[in-house]
Amino acid sequence: MNEILKLHYVVDGNNFSLAGQAASDVKKMLKTLGMAPDVIRRVSIAMYEGEMNMVIHADGGEIDVDVTPKAVVMRLADRGPGIADIDLVMQEGYSTAPDDIRALGFGAGMGLPNMKKYSNDLKIESQLGIGTTITMRVDINSRG
Amino acid sequence: MKIAEIACLLQAQILCGQDAMDMELETAFGSDMMSDVLAFSTERSLLLTGLLNPQVVRTAEMLDICCIVFLCGKTPGEFIVELAEEKGIALLLTKHGMFSACGILHANGLLEGANLE
Secondary structure (H helix, E strand, O other): OOOEEEEEEEEEEOOOHHOOOOHHHHHHHHHHHOOOHHHHHHHHHHHHHHHHHHHOOEEEEEEEEOOOOEEEEEEEEOOOOOOOOHHOOOOOOOOOOOHHHHHHOOOOOHHHHHHHHHHHEEEEEEEOOOEEEEEEEEEOOOOO | OOOOHHHHOOOOOOOOHHHOOOOOEEEEEEEHHHHHHHHOOOOOOOOEEOOOOOOHHHHHHOOOOOEEEEEEOOOHHHHHHHHHHHHEEEEEEOOHHHHHHHHHHHHHHOOEEEEEO
């Protein structure tokens, strides 16, 4: 696998039932490429958490995934409300998810910390009222 | 422990995944918070939950969880069962609640399937 594989997904913010389809597709694709199970697991969890955040907080968005010989890079961009205090949202247990989302089993404040835990690098760029872009990199030859 | 034994111990109905009944599992994780499952569950554990929505199956898929037990006799909808079938995840339905289901499985040898550092 020497070439770069590029994948693009539009995440529907209005359909909770379908959330996670992009992460599921990427997982399937990485399996087809014969990637190590540990890498597939880390990419899947990090991307699924990000995709769920897009649906819960930002009415959807777009995800670009680049697979290179060295890493899988995921870029998740939304036009949601933005994040006022990035340090605060990185704290385990901090959540602004509404009660209806908590009733569905999400919003425990573990999403972003989990994305950081499973990726080798996580970058958050956010502007209030404009949106948030999260870039995560999972290295293929290292364990997270 | 084979999934078939888990079904037997919990007097569970098999909703899908009949061909996975010989699969061996060593650990289990019980939670109604999928956020916690994603944060703490080990791969290939059994998942026990009282939550009924498609994201339970998606969460299991991301973690390579191959069997989910729905508790308290709460029956998942058709879409959830179809999604699990598509993903190759076995679904069991028991009348036991979380406390007794986990207790029965632990007493019979299943271990905690959580990465708790």
